Amino acid sequence: MGITAEPSDSSVVTHHKPAGQTRRSADSWRSTPGIIVIALTLLAAALRFGTLNVQSIWLDESATILLVHRGLGGMLSHLSASESAPPLYYILVWGWTKVFGATVLGFRSLSALAGTLTVPVLYVAGRRISTRAGLWAAALAAFNPAMYYYSQEARAYALLILFSAAAIVLWQRVLEQPEKPRLWLWAGMSILALLTHYFAVFLFVPETIILAKRLGWRRVLTPVGAVVLVGIALVPLALRQRADGKTDWIEAASLTSRIAESAKQFLVGLYGPLEILTAVAAGLLAIGAILLLLAVGEEHERRGARDIAIVAITAITLPLLLALAHVLDVFDGRNVIAAWSPWAILIAAGLGVARAPRVGTMLGVGLSVLSLAVIVGVNAIPGYQRDDWRSAAHALPARTAGRVIVSQENAMLPLSIYLPALHEARGASVSTRELDFVALRRRRSVGSPLPPVVPTKPPPGFHLVGVHRTESYAVSRFLAPRVTTVQDATLRRASGESTGEVMKQH
Secondary structure (H helix, E strand, O other), rough: OOOOOOOHHHHHHOOOOOOHHHHHHHHHHHHHHHHHHHHHHOOOOHHHHOOHHHOOOOOOHHHHHHHHHHHHHHHOOHHHHHHOOOOOOHHHHHHHHHHHHOOOOHHHHHHHHHHHHHHHHHHHHHOOOOOHHHHHHHHHHHHHHHHHHOOOOOHHHHHHHHHHHHHHHHHHHHHOOHHHHHHHHHHHHHHHHHHOOOOHHHHHHHHHHHHHHOOOOOHHHHHHHHHHHHHHHHHHHHHHHHOOOOOOOHHHOOOHHHHHHHHHHHHHHHOOOHHHHHHHHHHHHHHHHHHHHHHHOOHHHHHHHHHHHHHHHHHHHHHHHHHHOOOOOOOOOOHHHHHHHHHHHHHHHHHOOEEEEEHHHHHHHHHHHHHHHHHHHHHHOHOOOOHHHHHHHHHHHOOOOOOOEEEEOHHHHHHHOOOOOOEEEOOOEEEEEEEEEEEEEEOOOOOOOEEEOOOOHHHHHEEEEEEOOOOEEEEEEEEEEEEEEEEHHHHHHHHHHOEEEEEEEE
């Protein structure tokens, strides 16, 4: 056994850091997460606002724009006939466009702001588990393709995600310190989420059950009752909207395909190149993060993630069970998108485990790079973007009074945003000198979109002027030497769309 001599004072050189320098170093270390969150938020804002007008307005967005253009009173009175969501988003976007203009950018910028604000909110939610988990949650919110997509859409989903994420933060605060004001703040944010989209209830239910189990029903009854009363008040509107059949298209697709589509959407967004490959890769990285949490996560990390996991699983399971029981089958990726936030926090908890920082970082960087690659691919390849009604409208010649346009079902709403004075042609026939057939590419559940197809054989009395094709749309034009009458059925057969729309422009 060796003996180590105690060094003399003269042989020891001790370097003492000044107290102020030590304090500055500690403050700098503590401020680093804040700087990263600010940087991620600015990156998210640049991504969202910088490309806000790259893609065309599509069908659902055109419904929002036309509804808001009715004015506040007309908008609210037509809400049940036009939409299948509660009124809060439409009221907010109506007021927003009064300030920022009723342009495409004006409408979409509200969603872009909501999507940007979700980044720091997710950080706060993840930070309840650990600082690293909070940072990864913020990164997932900044770069996830679905979050990017909904942040650029004039619809309620980005606002729903923001309100639902904020409700999670307030719910976590109640669990930490169950004070009455905190309970009411959580209930108030839950009300905002519910007034934005009915599916917010599927996050509210597990949050309520967990609170009641920890605190007792007496303490949570009044604030929970306030949320329930708001939900009851929304029931008549929801029933009217349901009776109009606006959600029938959801049930037309198989539930299995909708489940798979929803999982793919959570991972790599709605549409994009190499969807199967990117979804599988992202799925493996996400599963790896959760397994990492289960395998080497510290007790406080697993405990913090446990409640989030209950909310995440329940928010998907409840609407799925309702669909399986044929009670209410409206399970769809868009409807359950509020559940993305707790799932992102859960994955972030795995990416941020203290015992395996390098592995977590590798998985997190992989997810972020893959997500950014999908976003870049979508912006670079028009075929994977929203339906390109803008380019199709601009491909037509300058406004021609009396021309007839034939396109797919529900084409008139988005086309009317870019082509003024467009209306449905009524009757069994139309009379015109110009016929224009417009077709968009067809998306498929798997694989690249199908190319757009327009007729090139002229109807009787017309001759082909030209065909313009791109990967996202096609237009064929026909002219007649004089005003010619043609049957609607003939036009639909020529377009290959038995349920297509025949429109006339004045």
